[in-house]
Amino acid sequence: MLNMMQDCITPTMEQLMFFHDHIMMILTMIMMVVSYLLNNVMINKKMNNNLLDGQMIELIWTIVPTMTLFFIAAPSLRLLYLMDEMNKPMMTMKIIGNQWYWTYEYSDFKESEFNSYMETYNKNYRLLDTDTRMMLPTNTFVRLMVTSSDVIHSWTLPSTGIKIDGTPGRLNQASTLMNRTGIIYGQCSEICGANHSFMPIVVEMMPINNFIKWMTK
Incomplete structure (x- = not known):
């Protein structure tokens, strides 16, 4: 779908993509090594009946996974820190889920609440466009507060x-x-x-000067 193919639009998502690539590289290396070892075991006909222990190999297969987990954990902890809540956002946006539409409220502005329904006549973006889009300024720290008036919803923007x-x-x-x-x-x-499939989300980002003009119309 279109929303799954959009490029990253936030620093957090960019870091998530980098972390994904990092993990995939490590998993690919592990798969190649394990496949090589399994192949050798299957084609190797030699056996040592007098082998009682292998302290060196046991040391290796203990240290190597430990180091691998460290290379996975270190960037993930950094990413968790970057995704932490901000103390002083520049604006707050309240989002309410309803069956089956979204209600948006600009908490920092007066009389700025509206409902967003699916656009039924848009042939280009079927089931994705809405009659009223949520507007947000770029390069601005925004706090999103989400709740529901009836059942559990999930406000999701993959990009x-x-x-x-x-x-x-x-x-x-x-x-x-x-x-x-x-x-x-x-x-x-x-x-x-x-x-459930008929309550899309559309967010339009604009420069902060244009956003202020839009809010003060």
Whole structure:
């Protein structure tokens, strides 16, 4: 789908992609080594009936996995630190999941709440476009607060690395920073009823000056 093929639009998602490539490289090396050893075991006909222990090989297969786990854990801990909540966001966006549409509220502005329904007449982006898009400024730290008015929803934007569950009676939050302008697409990622597939998400990023003009119309 289109929303799965979009480029990374936040520093967090870029780091997640780098981490994915890093893990895939390590897994590929492990697979090649294990396949080579298994192949040697299957074609090797030599046996040593007097072999009682192998302290050196046991030391090797203890140290090597430990070092491998270290090379996996170190960047993952760094990534968890980068994904941590920010203390002073520049603006807050409240998102409410409903059956089956989204309600957006700009908490820092007065009378700025609207509903976003799926656009039924768009043939180019079927099931992805909405009648009203959520607008966000670029290069701005934004706090996203997600909840639900009925059942559990999940507000998901794959190209930003954001997936937040909207739970009735609870506010879940995440932080983001969009580093370029454009339009990104997402969908509810939690089965929330019969029309679960018909509540898409569309976010349009614009320079902060244009965003202020849009908010003050």
